[in-house]
Amino acid sequence: MKKALMPLVMVVLLALVPYVAVQFAGLDFLFGVIVPYVAIVVFIGGFVYRVVDWARSPVPFRIPTTCGQEKSLDWIKQNRLESPSNFWQAAARVLSEVFFFRSLFRNTRAELHNGPKLAYGSSKWLWLAGLAFHWSMLVIVLRHYRFFIAKVPGFVQLMENVDGFLDVTLPALYLTDVVIVAAVTFLVVRRFQDAKVRLISLPADYFPLFMIFAIAVVGIFMRYITKVDVMSVKDLMINLVHFNLTLPEGIGALFYVHLFLVCVLAMYFPFSKLVHMGGIFMSPTRNLSNNSREKRHVNPWNPDIKIRTYAEYEDEFREKMKKANLPVEKK
């Protein structure tokens, strides 16, 4: 619990800052214009820096983790996804991780029974919650696109219609809003409940979960309860996109809380574990094909190493070798 307290306090403070600043100090411009620009620069710059930094370190060896039959004899069926032998198969493997969390799907839970006896049960909850969380986040982010352009494009409209098909509230209840709150809640509870995960959890693990939870909850509040003035928000965002630095009136402090938390999360992103989004694409145990005996993989820093040559070996053992009738190079 102690490890969750610090991030909790941090998120509460971060939420209070813009509220107080806008409500009581009139700092709308700072939080509505300056902070978002800074955030976007830090986010993009930081993320690009991280990816370039990874890319600068070479991949000296071809080390896919093979999770299926390799390509070998013609009559033995290769597992193309888990033991890919060319670029396309490896790409499919990476995409199956990105879109479906394939490896996480394998998850099991080990239990120690008396005997002692180990049993491995299927354990797909993390996979399910993880997928629900990420997919709903993706849909929510894409849905926000409508705030940034005057005419809402067709695919966003379609997404909104599908997401809001339940139509039980006014405005229509988005399914993803419910899912993301539930999924994040599950992920937090899991960190407390599972002793193993609780032990390895750092404040830095609770922080993004609390941030995302707060962002989602504030957003839901604005949409369904306080009914923020969507048109002014849209004006602000379109202004920002066009580098028009005027602030529409009457947006309300709650919106600035939402926006500020998003900005902080974006700035935090490149310097935290959230870079896993880029990491998955570059992971050498997943994105390389298992063909290292077929095609030579080159290590750019392959060191020159002095080996003990056969000649040195023979020099040391020549007499013994001759006695054992072994052929020698030098008589």
Place this chain on the structure above:
Amino acid sequence: MPKFAPKLSELKKEFEEKPSLLKGDYPDKELFDTPVEFRDGNWCYPAKPEIVEDLGFANPRKWAPTDDDWKLPDGWEKTIKDGMKDRLERFRSFKLFLDTCVRCGACADKCHFFLGTGDPKNMPVARAELIRSVYRNDFPLAEKILKGFSGARKLTPEVIKEWHMYFHQCTECRRCSVFCPFGIDTAEITMMGRELLHLIGVNNNWILGPVSNCNRTGNHLGIEPHTFVQNVESLAEDIEDLTGVAIEPTFNRKGAEVLFITPSGDVFADPGVYTMMGYLLLFEHIGLDYTISTYASEGGNFGFFTSNEMAKKLNAKMYHEAKRLGVKWILGGECGHMWRVVHQYMDTMNGPADFLEQPVSPVTGTKFSNAASTKMVHIAEFTADLIKHGKLKLDPKRNNHLKTTFHDSCNIARGMGMLEEPRYILNNVCNTFHEMPENTIREQTFCCGSGSGINTEEYMDIRLRGGFPRANAVRHVKETHDVDSLVTICAIDRATLPALMNYWNPGVSVYGLHELVGNALVMEGENKRTEDLREDPMAGFEDEEDDED
């Protein structure tokens, strides 16, 4: 009972009664607040100073992990920090795996050492945190303001002790990386950790001894050429006594078509020698034009457990010798880490082997296109192809006295992906093969608990715990199918699993795959066989006189 291990009853009691994270008990101390404790059975003897010196590693001295002062060299902190920086720049895997872990815990209960010890630091994610915590300390300012936020800590001698302990309680088996959603391979972290430890002279004699031997004599066991030859020849004599077939292997012979390389354990250690007899019978059976080298007389590579440079140095002998002898291609015997190196590293390190030819089976004509560049074929691929083409005369009934199961060696399964060939062979040479439970085989196989250079006697406590998940799966098929024979394709397995079985599953013996092939092969002009290669009686082949009695 092994000297450096608890009694089975004590260990069972500990499993049942001691609270453990594995059973869901939250420890009273946080991860890094528990000090490491070296006691009998959980540390390997450090390398002898003369060996360290001879190999050019750092800080040769007399010391032991149980000492308070490990006599680290002056400025060791800087050595480690610089070493880390250097490796971050050379290995994308290292940098990426330190950066991307989300601590989801999917890997936590996948490691055999965690399952066998319940020690929190044996969760792969925690093992990586041992280094990650030091790596993160690059932002001391942020860490000062938000103390403990991202789990950074200072590099102290205590940290080094922890590294030494837990990077030797990782057998680089990669099971964790199968389950990690980002493919984070803790084996990579362990390899880097061990490289770093070597920079300041923190090491293990069971690894550096064989490395030094291999460098000088060509093999881990330090066997000199004449003795090596004698041993193989005495195995050939045993074969003749048993089967009446005379086999005369050649050594260091120029112009042979194939160079055969296998771990030296197959030549010298029980039960590996029976696997060697199987190879010899097989090659005789098909009339293979091959030779064995006394210089490249080691398939394994303990250098791989120290640093990639040392791995390269030892591995280089294979191509060096193949070139000198003018063979066409190389055939490799049964071994796990040998094949990790041959499959994923050799060509990169010591290739291109353009003086060799793409391997073609002289018996079936099959082109091994999957080895087109490395020019080295695995014996199981080779044999499976022979069987498929009907080129072997086999009598699987000759293995009827064994009830078998198959242990995938980690490196073959997760560092190569060879899963079907050994099973195909096994099914053709015996009638009694039963698989262990699905979460314990193929890509999910459990390590023997003693891989990566920790298979030493004084480490028995940890080895028996680490091997517990494997032993447990064997026990399952022992109870359900009366399995009594554990078949492997790895020399380290053959060396370590017998001790593990004696402890957890008495009555189960360990075999090499090609030993069973050797049992089943019907040789031309052979005597009537009544015993297998171990001179154990075969079932249903008793002497007729006996039957009449």
